Amino acid sequence: GRARLFGYVINRKMKIFHNGTVAHMSLTGDEMKRFWFQQGDSEGFVNYPLTIKKMKMSAIFTEHNDFIRVSLRSRGDIDVNIFAQRYFNGGGHKGAAGCTLTEAQFVKLLKSKTLFDK
Numbered sequence: 761g762r763a764r765l766f767g768y769v770i771n772r773k774m775k776i777f778h779n780g781t782v783a784h785m786s787l788t789g790d791e792m793k794r795f796w797f798q799q800g801d802s803e804g805f806v807n808y809p810l811t812i813k814k815m816k817m818s819a820i821f822t823e824h825n826d827f828i829r830v831s832l833r834s835r836g837d838i839d840v841n842i843f844a845q846r847y848f849n850g851g852g853h854k855g856a857a858g859c860t861l862t863e864a865q866f867v868k869l870l871k872s873k874t875l876f877d878k
Contacts, residue, residue, distance in 0.1 A: 761797070761798075764795055765792075765795035769785050769787065769805055770805075779814075780814045781814055781815060781816045781817065782815070782816065782817045782818070783812075784818070784821065784867075785819070785820045786820070786821040786822075787823065789823045789825075805820050806818050806832070806833045810834075816834060816836050816838045817840065819832050827861075828860060828862055830844075830848070830850070830858060830859050830861055831856075832844055832852070833855060834855055835855065839854045840852065840855065840856065840857040841853050841854055841856075841857045843857065844857035844858065845857075847859075
């Protein structure tokens, strides 16, 4: 189930923004049920887009009842900890952070702000 879920997420759910430098993926509760999701199955999925040379930031959204859990990863000079703290009351460290929000909030932010401004 985990391998099938990974293939599905990368093939069908990954979206790329900012000229190929930011990726995000999402999993709904129904999709997780469809692939017999168990806690930890999506662990590491957020890291995969960063294997693309041009990619600087990656996020995965997983639906949990009344909120969406977001895992953020980055490389280079992108600080996802600041991003999570500033916009979503989350935290972590420069290369890995987390928060809770909706996917629509994240996409809106991508379209209205320059993530790469310090």
